[in-house]
Structure formats: structure tokens, C-alpha cells
Amino acid sequence: MRALVLTAALLATVTVAAATETGSGSPRLRPLPLPGPDTEAGLTGMTATGMVHGFVRGRGAPARAAVWRDGRLTLLERTGPSTPTAANDHDQVVGSYTRRPGEEERAVLWTGGRRVDLHPRGAFRSAAVGITDRAEVLVVSHHVSSDTLGTARRLSLWRPGGWRTLVEDGRFHDPVLGAAGDVAVLVDDRALLFPRGRGPGIRLVGLGGGAPVPMGINAGGAVLLACEDDGRGRAALWRDGGLTDLGSLGGGDTRFVGTGPRHGPWLNAAGEVTGLSETCDGRYHAFRWRRGVMTDLTPHAPYSTSYAINERGDIAGEVPVPGAAGTHALLWKRRSTTDLGAATPGNLTMPTALHPRLPQVAGTDAAPGSSATSLFTSQ
Template sequence: MPELRAALAVVALATALPLVSAPSAVADPEMVAVVLAGLPGYPDHVTGLNDLGQVVGSAQGPDAPPRAVLWSPRGGATDLGPGLAVEVDRHGQVLGIETRTATAPYRNKPWIWSAGTRTVVAPNTAWASAPAMNGHGAVPVRYSTSLFRQEHNRVGVWEDGRLTELSLSGPDLWVYGINDAGVVVGGYAAFATQDFAAVRCVDGACTRLGDSPGYGTYTPEGITEAGVVFGNRGTVAVRWEGVEATVLSENGRVAHGEQAFNERGDAVGWAADESGTPHAVLWPAEGKQVDLGVPAPAEAVAINERGDVVGWTAADESSTPRAFLWRAGRVTYLDPPTGHHSLPVAINDRGVVVGHTTGADSTNKATLWTPVPTTH
């Protein structure tokens, strides 16, 4: 996830395509499902959306590398160039990554696309990955200085064209999230001594967070503006306030990424019952774990600031997930316009949901579910 700071030619030549000619189906009396029309090939993967209604993902033809895509709420898909789009922020900036070589010499370059210009993140590193971006365009980076060894033992923050290294050392380091105050959450691992920790870094100085049960490495999924961290250690779901760890579930996981929690401190994911079957759950900031009442096996994958939750259930058939929206105890299923399955990825604060469905030809389709305006 080289060294190009001007607009890519492919961006300048990007063709805006209509989303759809008309809403293709009503998934529920309150939601309309629309398939996103994308670039030539298969627009088969979406990764997120913002409150402006912009969606990011990737398109890939049968014999071509993936290309990052930005879908506009007004209609149209824009080709952002080679690679995968990771996320889109509230200003419409897109964070992405391009793998140049998967074998030595390694070249993996993150980038930011903004208003038609694509800029490489941390261009002087040999290999780098960037999982998140804050509202000011600051990006936490995990990187190596060697083209021939995958020693990802350096971490820093890229902002305003400069990479500032974090005060964290070890044989294996990760960064996972950053808030608008520039506080970074990451992880440390020394497999030889079985020493593992989640860390929070403020002004470049990193502090170990409290230990939790579980085994192996910690995977913080992100950090709120108030500095609360959510993550996992194996199948133990954890929340950190300050350095203190609180176990949310000893047999479950917080969902992946920053859509897994909101600024109120609510988080979603799954927790297994006595038989080991996962159930979609909500961990409120104040209160006990809430089973969302969706037939198991099921998982919750995202929550917005209003407390709306999306997830999936595979109770009918394990290979055919069905998306759901949970709002204040009521479950609405988000079915595909055509085809067999629906799998949500994210929900914004306006209640718009993005995810994947299968079409009549069984290919994967990027799909948007939009609330129907109510009249009183």
C-alpha cells in the first residue's frame, strides 16, 4: 500500500458512470437497495463510506490488477488508479494502498487521493502499510527500510509531507488507528519472548496498555476522539480507557476497523454461546452485553453515532449470509435486489448502508441501501 505527487493520468481520464438507471428493488418497506455501477470489470469490493454518501472500494477484471474506485452520491464511479481504497474521510479524501511487488525487493506504497491528486505516503520507505487516516489527513504508517527483508519494525505518522517516527521499538510492530488529536493506537510483539502489548502513542511517545486474558498478539481496531481503544486478543474482546483493560467478552471479538465502535463508546461484534456458535452483539458504553436477537450464527460489523447496527446472519445457510439493520431493538433485513446473499460493510450517520450482494449471474455486486424519506 512510486513516487508520484501529481494527479495520475488515469484520474484525469476517469469516466463518471451512472450508479443505476433507477432503484432496482425495495429491500424493505424502509430501505431501497441500489447496485453501484462501476468501472469495466467487476466492482466486487467496497470498504466504506462517509456521511456525504461517497463510497470507496475496488474493481478488478479477470486478468487485471485491482483499481481503486470512488463512487459519488450524485452518480458515477471514478477510477483512482492502481491499488485498493482503504477508507474515505468526511472531506472526501481517500486512503489507499498499492502493492508493487509481493516478493523481494518489496514495494508496498500507501497513497492519499484528494480532489484529483494522488500523493504517495512515506515515499522514502521500502515497504509501508497504512490502515487509517484522521480528519486532518494524518496517517499512521508501519514500514521497513529494507527492500529485501520484511522487517516491519518501524512505525510513524505521515502528515504534511513528513514522516515522524514513534518511540516504539521491537521486532514486530503494527499501527491500527489514529484520532483527530493525532493519538495513535498500535501493537508490539516479541515472539521469541512471548511479549505482546497494545500501545497508545501521544505526541510520539508510546505507552503500553493493560494486559488482558487471551493468547498471542493484540489487535486494537481503533481509537475514539476521547482516547478509548477497542480491540481483541485472540477471541477475547477488550476495551481500554486510560491504560486499564476491560474484557467485553472472553469468547468473542470486536468487529474489524473503526466502524466497529462510535464516539459514545458503544462497540459491536460477536460473542459465542456455550456451544461455540457466534451471536451478533452490542457492547453499550454503559451496560451489559446485548444480544441483537438475530438468528445465529451471526455477527455485527458496524455501528453509527445514532446506535444503528448492521451485520449478517447465516442461520438459513452457512454459505449465504443475509444482511440486517438493527435499530433500537428492531431488526430489518437488507436483502439483495437479485441473487442470493447480502453482506454489509459499513453504515453512516444518515443510516445509509453499503455492502455486497450477489447478482442474478452470481457475481459479487457493490450495493447501497438508502432509507426511504418519511413524511408526516
């Protein structure tokens, strides 16, 4: 099932760019600071304030959670491994950290310059995987099983003041948290939806024979599902008990592109979807699905990729440079396309994150086959 989420190239260079309206020029980029030379950087997203969140890792050192505001780097943890997974529009970041060497990771919320430990009682390992604007946090934790002979996993929703257990079973995968507190997760061979993080769970039926993988939930409670049918990817949108097949660009295979743990978002509040779909001649192109129609965003390109869609309907993606090496970052709006160019000519420039309400992107830029990293921001 996880093959339905295509993994982009390893995160290498973070780029933040403000789109120009003309689409004819490349924004000027300036470097973002790193802790030192030979540092690898990864990106997990951008918030409504323009804060970029991700990690930095020096050679031979563990990853550390970090944010960039107005071109300034802040490490969320000074020592020990730490990993961010998500953030909300109040710049609260969640993920995991380790208190001291040799210990297991613990779920954490970073807010207002302080750390809030969200490690559930009785757990030996935990990680936060999502957060809403109301500071509801989705946590995966590992516990000793009741027979003390093995381990069990638990999926819980933390709200300020208390916990709610949703799944107490070691066989769940791919949990996602929606803006309104809805939770969807794959449990054994079933996909379940917990509206507002409550109830026994509503079963989500997909397309084809297998269980669908929840990819995202919008503010209205619609759930984007990745399905598999005879080895080909299919996408569907579940709304109020009804299921809509998003179709394809003619080739019958539709998937989503992620970077590490799934990112996106591939679904916005208006019900628009972006992803990757096969054309009649076997090429894979970025698409926009809106009101029942899937549109090829680059009908003449050899290939293209889309990574995220925001509430305006802007889509961030990349296309190859004609007659040259590397790719350019693109921003598709509803009525125009902006070529953001390449952070470094000849490199693969991938805008893997998108401002939720503005035409600004964040992404990676790396020479093909190289692990060298640097960071950029637009002026």
C-alpha cells in the same frame, strides 16, 4: 491472535442502502457502475458524505482504487495497481499505489482529485493504513536494515509538514489510528498506545495470557482490545488505565468480524461495542455492548453477524432467511430493527460498512460459492 478477527466471505457485491423506518420492506436497489464486465469489486468503507470507497479489478488485471459518489464511479488511479485502506470525513482516501510495472507499492493520499505521494525517504515499500479528519496519516514502511543484510519495518505518523516515527522495529502488527490521532499497535508481545501519536508508548494489558490485539480507538482515547484466553476469544475496553471485560452471551467466546484488512468500526465515541459472541447453546450472535451490558441482537436466530457500529449507535449486520437460502442485511437501532432485505434473493447480503452518522449501509452481495460481482445502490 489474528484468528480473533473473523474474516467474512470474500467481498463480491457492494450495496448501499438507506434504511426505512418501518423495517417491513426491502429498499429498492439500482446498480452502481463498473469499468466493464467480469469485474470484481471490494469495499473498504463509507464516509460522512455517503461516498463509498473500495477497489475494482477486471479479469487478469490488478486492483485499482475507486470511489462512488451519487452513483458515479471514479477511478483514483487509471493505470497500475492501487489499493485503498481508509478515508476520512473530507473524502480523503489513503492506501498504496505503484508508479510503474514491477515497482514496489508506495503510500499515497488521494485528495481533491490529485495524488499525494507519502513514500518515506529511504523506504523501498510503503502503505498508508489510516487517516484522521485532520489529514494525519499512519504509514507502514519497509527499509534496508542498518547492517544491510535484511529489512526493517517502520511505523510513522505523517502530518502536513512532517513525520513522526513511532516504532522502528520489524516486529509490529495490527496498527490502528484513532480519530484524535491516537495510535495503538502490537509490538512483539506487547500492545502499545501512543496518545495523540506521541511518547514512548503506554503498555496495554489484556485478558488472558497473551498480548491483546488493538481493534479500534474512539475519539475519547478508549481502546477496544481482542484477547485470547485458552483458545477462546475475549474482548476488553481500555480507558484511562482501567480495563473492562465485555463478557460474552453465555458461551465464553467473543470475537470481531472483519473483511480483508480489519474494518468495523466496532467501537463508537460513546463507548458502545458490537461484535460476535457465543451463546449458551453454542450459536454465534451479533451483540451490542453498552454501559456494562451485552445484549443479544437476535436471540431466536440460528446465527447472526454484525460488522460495524456508528456514532448514532446503529449496527449493521446480517441474519439468515428463515426457510430459504441466503441472508438479509439488518440495521439494528437502539429501539428498532430494520430489515434491508437481500440485493438478490438467495444471495449472501452482507452490510460490511456503515455511514458514520446516518442509517445507511454499504456491503456485499454474492451467490454462495460464486465469485461473480455486481454493484448496487439504494434509490
